[in-house]
Amino acid sequence: MPLADLLAPAVSLATQGTPVTRNQSVTTQDKLDGLRDVPGFEDAFFTNGRAPRPGATLIQAALGATLAAIGEDADSYYRGDIARTHAKFLEGQDSPLRLEDFEAYTAEQQAPLTINTSLGALYNLGPPTQGMSSLAILGVFDRLGVNQGESFEHIHGLIEATKQAFIQRNAELGDQRAMRAPAQSFLADDILDRMATAIDADKALPWPHDPKEGDTIWMGAADRDGTVVSFIQSVFYEFGSGLTCPETGVYFQNRGAGFSLSEGPNQLAPGKRPFHTLNPALAILNDGRVMSYGTMGGEGQPQTQAAIFSRYAQFGMPLQEAITHPRWLLGKTWGDDTTSLKLEANFDPVLAEKLSAAGHQVETIPAFSSLVGHAGAIVQHPHGLIEAANDPRSDGLAYAI
Numbered sequence: 001m002p003l004a005d006l007l008a009p010a011v012s013l014a015t016q017g018t019p020v021t022r023n024q025s026v027t028t029q030d031k032l033d034g035l036r037d038v039p040g041f042e043d044a045f046f047t048n049g050r051a052p053r054p055g056a057t058l059i060q061a062a063l064g065a066t067l068a069a070i071g072e073d074a075d076s077y078y079r080g081d082i083a084r085t086h087a088k089f090l091e092g093q094d095s096p097l098r099l100e101d102f103e104a105y106t107a108e109q110q111a112p113l114t115i116n117t118s119l120g121a122l123y124n125l126g127p128p129t130q131g132m133s134s135l136a137i138l139g140v141f142d143r144l145g146v147n148q149g150e151s152f153e154h155i156h157g158l159i160e161a162t163k164q165a166f167i168q169r170n171a172e173l174g175d176q177r178a179m180r181a182p183a184q185s186f187l188a189d190d191i192l193d194r195m196a197t198a199i200d201a202d203k204a205l206p207w208p209h210d211p212k213e214g215d216t217i218w219m220g221a222a223d224r225d226g227t228v229v230s231f232i233q234s235v236f237y238e239f240g241s242g243l244t245c246p247e248t249g250v251y252f253q254n255r256g257a258g259f260s261l262s263e264g265p266n267q268l269a270p271g272k273r274p275f276h277t278l279n280p281a282l283a284i285l286n287d288g289r290v291m292s293y294g295t296m297g298g299e300g301q302p303q304t305q306a307a308i309f310s311r312y313a314q315f316g317m318p319l320q321e322a323i324t325h326p327r328w329l330l331g332k333t334w335g336d337d338t339t340s341l342k343l344e345a346n347f348d349p350v351l352a353e354k355l356s357a358a359g360h361q362v363e364t365i366p367a368f369s370s371l372v373g374h375a376g377a378i379v380q381h382p383h384g385l386i387e388a389a390n391d392p393r394s395d396g397l398a399y400a401i
Helices: 005-018 021-031 041-045 061-072 081-092 099-105 131-142 151-172 181-188 189-197 299-315 319-324 351-358
Strands: 111-115 120-124 216-222 229-233 281-287 288-293 326-328 339-344 362-365 376-380 384-391
Touching: 005 061, 041 281, 061 081, 081 099, 111 131, 111 181, 111 376, 120 131, 131 151, 131 189, 131 299, 151 189, 151 299, 151 326, 151 351, 181 189, 216 288, 216 376, 216 384, 229 281, 281 299, 288 299, 288 384, 299 319, 299 326, 319 351, 319 384, 339 351, 351 362
Parallel strands: 339 362
Antiparallel strands: 111 120, 120 281, 216 229, 281 288, 288 376, 326 339, 376 384
């Protein structure tokens, strides 16, 4: 399909307008103090001079024109007129980015990270994403021998596997060129075995650690030909940096905030790519089902992935129920600063008490809270059936066309 045709619906939505969702309205209002005076933000995201109300029409004509231009000449974004416009705008805002940085950028196609488990082969994205951690959690949990879903052993096991994976992540993960070994090597059987052995089946490992932030969307797709896609995109905080180029309607992310100043593979340096939380997941189960799943939520992404995958693939919970069911979050995610174990208010109270007694610092958050992510999943069955499920915590939906 020509790129112009692929982008045509987005061009139409930008130029003709889209209805503002409740989530966008609330988020815009919540972030006003930090974004109101950022160049270009108000013109791009306000309606009638104020944060848009749910149902209002948001028109982004400049962005629509930019998307149409990309449809005609995809290279113009990094090496053409659009790149020159952005470089000039950013330099005027005291950004260190220059036209040479745009022109030097190239997209990469890389082999995914993978592990084999008792349920099938799991895949995720390599550095500088935390896909390594998402796979490590499920690889470690697979070794714990848990046989009952929604039990103390299930939830405690996943939480402790998360801690082991995050300890490894914080020590080893960053730009692959700066890591001491290939990311796939950190998913070797002997390493996952040691991580599983370090877990106490009855007690929580003391926490916290240095949390990571993020703001993201996940999408999945499957077609009649058996193609299954897991896709994720992020600008870090809501609205990224907020900095919006008036000529193009493009607003810029601020993923550079993911760098660390401490020595290690994620230390800030010229030409490096920062650690980020994005990790689109995909699994090929032993019976031939292909599962695409993911979520937004920064630090919570690997945890929500583990909850959904284990509930559906290991313990047989229906796909929609696996997403809707009460969830948890260890540590910090977007919009929150605490590092406790957060349980949604509709979580099993008996199980919550057991987790607290085991040493987890339990905190209750509202049921169906955005803090635990906006998840989704698609499963393609060998006989052709396609299942899809969306999260009631989000504005997203599952549909067929």
